[in-house]
Amino acid sequence: MKAEILAVGTEILLGDIVNTNAQFLSKELASIGISVYRQEVIGDNEDRLLEAFEEAFKRSDVIITTGGLGPTGDDLTKETACKYFGMEMVLHEESYEALKGFFSKIKKEISQSNMKQVYFPKEGIVLSNPNGTAPGAILKKDNKTIIILPGPPKEMKPMYLNHVKNYLMPEGFGVIKSEVVRILGLGESTAAEKLKDIIDAGVNPTIAPYAKQEDVIFRITASGKTEEEALEIIKPIKEKVKARLGIDCYGEGEDNTIEQVVGTLLIERDLSISTAESCTGGMIASRLVAYPGISQVFLEGAVTYSNESKTRTLGVSCETLEKYGAVSEQIAKEMALGIANRTDSDVSVVTTGIAGPGGGTKEKPVGLVYIGLYYKGAVKAYRYEFNGDRDKIRTSASIKALDKVRRVILEGKLL
Amino acid sequence: MKAEILAVGTEILLGDIVNTNAQFLSKELASIGISVYRQEVIGDNEDRLLEAFEEAFKRSDVIITTGGLGPTGDDLTKETACKYFGMEMVLHEESYEALKGFFSKIKKEISQSNMKQVYFPKEGIVLSNPNGTAPGAILKKDNKTIIILPGPPKEMKPMYLNHVKNYLMPEGFGVIKSEVVRILGLGESTAAEKLKDIIDAGVNPTIAPYAKQEDVIFRITASGKTEEEALEIIKPIKEKVKARLGIDCYGEGEDNTIEQVVGTLLIERDLSISTAESCTGGMIASRLVAYPGISQVFLEGAVTYSNESKTRTLGVSCETLEKYGAVSEQIAKEMALGIANRTDSDVSVVTTGIAGPGGGTKEKPVGLVYIGLYYKGAVKAYRYEFNGDRDKIRTSASIKALDKVRRVILEGKLL
Structure with missing residues (x-):
């Protein structure tokens, strides 16, 4: 399966924001063996968006869009995807209820402009968004799939992880897993030198150091037939790394702080x-x-x-x-x-x-x-x-x- | 003039790094009135790169590439651009001298693989790189321009600012400036509704709302013959926006908190x-x-x-x-x-x-x-x-x- 990531938003083309969504999705797709053929950013413009869909489907099977799901008139990713597939949108009751709940929680009336966020084609799978007002969607026609995600990372990431990842996971997929060991008190190069022999010997698993904003991590990555197998391959090496780094290793895991x-x-x-x-x-x-x-x-x-x-x-x-x-x-x-x-x-x-x-x-x-x-x-x-x-x-x-x-x-x- | 930014690098498609170069270049190009039609990221692959050049020149006049200028075999941006234009590469003496200087400074022999970094077509303008071993280039044929920049931001940014910016600056260029007004206490859609008539009437300047992580901003963007003129065009509209939003407008400027x-x-x-x-x-x-x-x-x-x-x-x-x-x-x-x-x-x-x-x-x-x-x-x-x-x-x-x-x-x- 080949995928492309299509960010929609004039603010990215103006350089107002960095497209970190593309990195997140690329990494996630790579981890389940889906190769990303291209990343693209285009403006909030129907013609350009239609053109981009056209081109991308010549190369790839799946397009994941981020952004352009807001309540204003220039947000038109969903509308354009539906136009591309010739799908008609109707009020999606469940999303409407969620929207009402959202506004009642903030004690405001539903703004008329937000109503467009709860219209979806019957053929699609609607992805709920507990962190915002714009649900996402999976639209499929023939062998083409467009997956529509919101732009704000805090909304996009959980939506991907909770709904899209499983949807895309290939059957019988050879699993790649990675685990992270976290370091404080040593710089990246000093830490890497301490582990040089383990790093150099690594094929499966591989070990790579990364200097993060607040600490240094070592990512240990293995592939196996099953998740368990991949984790079993990681385990002894992770223990070796932790033992070698001693008290400078303060934690484990992606979000450990x-x-x-x-x-x-x-x-x-x-x-x-x-x-x-x-x-x-x-x-x-x-x-x-x-x-x-x-x-x-x-x-x-x-x-x-x-x-x-x-x-x-x-x-x-x-x-x-x-x-x-x-x-x-x-x-x-x-x-x-x-x-x-x-x-x-x-x-x-x-x-x-x-x-x-x-x-x-x-x-x-x-x-x-x-x-x-x-x-x-x-x-x-x-x-x-x-x-x-x-x-x-x-x-x-x-x-x-x-x-x-x-x-x-x-x-x-x-x- | 329309431009596209084409990042070349499998590491970006794998999600290993964020494409911050695209943001930098987009912002820079916008500031001299060049609109960025697309940002794209593709892998280190000759066919895909040729395809991307082909497509991009259907839409735009200038392609700025970042990355793929390293010494290894899979770095092929420059080679592919020359192939696209049918240009032959020869040893560029000045770059060769600079490379020798670079290696003598770090007290090493020139590695054979680095030699490919100092070959350029005679028709091109070579852009020196005081921060690395890969010079960039401006290649032009008919009405098509490919500007080749290195991938590391520390090399790319000074090269753009010192060489490319002036090259691209339109003659008698109309300057684009924008200013930001910041809102708390109103959501994006409510704020936009309050300003609907001003937003709808906006041609020069234009006004666009953005929901940020912590607040909502309105960006007011104008073009003028000079910076002063652009700012003068912004001024009355900004005052109007501020007056309309009243106390909900808490600040101004990009980094105001x-x-x-x-x-x-x-x-x-x-x-x-x-x-x-x-x-x-x-x-x-x-x-x-x-x-x-x-x-x-x-x-x-x-x-x-x-x-x-x-x-x-x-x-x-x-x-x-x-x-x-x-x-x-x-x-x-x-x-x-x-x-x-x-x-x-x-x-x-x-x-x-x-x-x-x-x-x-x-x-x-x-x-x-x-x-x-x-x-x-x-x-x-x-x-x-x-x-x-x-x-x-x-x-x-x-x-x-x-x-x-x-x-x-x-x-x-x-x-």
Whole structure:
């Protein structure tokens, strides 16, 4: 089976947005053995869209479109696909009910323009969209299939994964599976060097490192006759990789995050935590709260960006502030002790630093962050210099802080 | 002039990388008035590439390719373009010298495979590449132009900006400029309906709505003989749009955010703020801290996810907690008063809600969030139901909370 991915949207042709949908779908299709012959982007225009369908079906069996399902007049992907197949659209009751539910939830009247989103041809399979107002559809005629998906990735991805993937999965398909091992504390090249012999020996499974925004991953990919077989091939190599990387391997899986790992560890070991943040300003707390269930162990967070709040809420001494400055090892330690005492938590983690763009000096440059840790009566602070802009520095500091919490729990003491 | 952007690379079709080059080039071309008719991605394959050239020249005058200029056998963009035009390649001395220089700099012998990168047709313009080993080229025959650029963005972008942009710039070129107006509190379709007559009347400038991840924007685009002229054409329409949308228009510009707007307003009006967050768990504080300079006005944030912390730090009463539950109008008001009193701030904003996935009931479903606002002695709470997963609910609640702060400052009182 050959597929093409057709993004519809003038905003992509104007360069307003990057077509990340094409990457997601390409990767997904490759994983079930469907080769993508082309990716294309065209404007919101009926003639061009008809032309694109015409051309693509000369080469491929399936066209997956993204975008152009919105409520406005220039959204015409579905209408054009129906025109191409000569299919008539009628009101789709189920989608209409869902739309009514959506609007009643936001306590608004259904806007007239949204009504076009619930019309579909009888011949099609309608794909529900719990994350938006535009359902998708699978339209098939003769040997041609057009699969219509919404443009916003948050709507498109679950729709693909929940409905389309199974529909497209070839029968008796030789399965490709991959698993991911996640690393913090090592760069991509250092990590890859540690695993060089395992990587070089890899045919099935293969092992490849990727530097991600927030961490480094190794993707281990195997093919087998069945899913189980592919996973069995991955298993021993994954264990070998994890053993080799030791504590620098913090997690596994596509969507695993450091906050999930820390949250799980805290709950498993029945350890309570509190946070106090200056430069990260709530980012660490916000990440912890992203983990459902954290309420069991997360006692309180303080965002003490100002000096007054550091003394008021954390009991940091004015003398220490004056003598060493707010961004110092001493203050980081007092902050960690302060929030731990205030909340009586087992662990606390704090940050104080200079996120920039202003405020840096020669001794205390932009990017300097002290991370303070309290663990069962002991307290310590660690000095880091992070690169990048304000956002990158704050993000790096938050991740490092969470990773420090993970390590102190696993090691059982402050190192 | 019509252009198409043709990325060549099997790795893009496999979903290994996102085609950010297409966005860069689209934006650049739009800025000099060249409309991009299509973006395409095809594999490293001579036949498919020839087919793509054939098709694209039926529609467009210029094809810009990215990728497929590497030293290996499957890199064949340049070779195929020459074949398409019937041009013969010869050693390009200048490029050969540059290649020798490149390898002597990294203290290596020229690899034989790199030699193919310095062959070009005599008819072409060779584009030097100071950032890599593959020069680009402009090939022209009759009215057809193929512009060949390398794939790595670090090589492609400077080559485009230094060589190609001027080459393509139309004589006496009319400049296209666009400006963005940002909306919160109205959906895309409602906002578009409000502006229907202005949108419908728009030829130069045109006005188009886009639903973004966090807000809705209207892009107003005009062409003029000069940049100033284009901006002059935009100006009155932009003012009209802003006047029509009133307080729902919170900002302007590509990268403007609600936290920037709120931060600026607070500083301008010398109003101090404090936050207390339950379900958003530090997200509001973290957004405020993303705005440099916020330390002047941001007194303190509390992440009071647990009931104990709500009483300890915000002075919320246990009776109210017991009677109404943590997610209630009453608690939101007590939280807002509590943090304002604690910090003596002019404004405070707080959240308490159910972010899910668990914890919802019929009366208090997942997505229910109360936002509490304190403004100069008065306090009020607002009830919302947000859609989506935990992350989406928390993000929506944070944005709504910041927007409530903006509105109360502009309106001068709690409405």
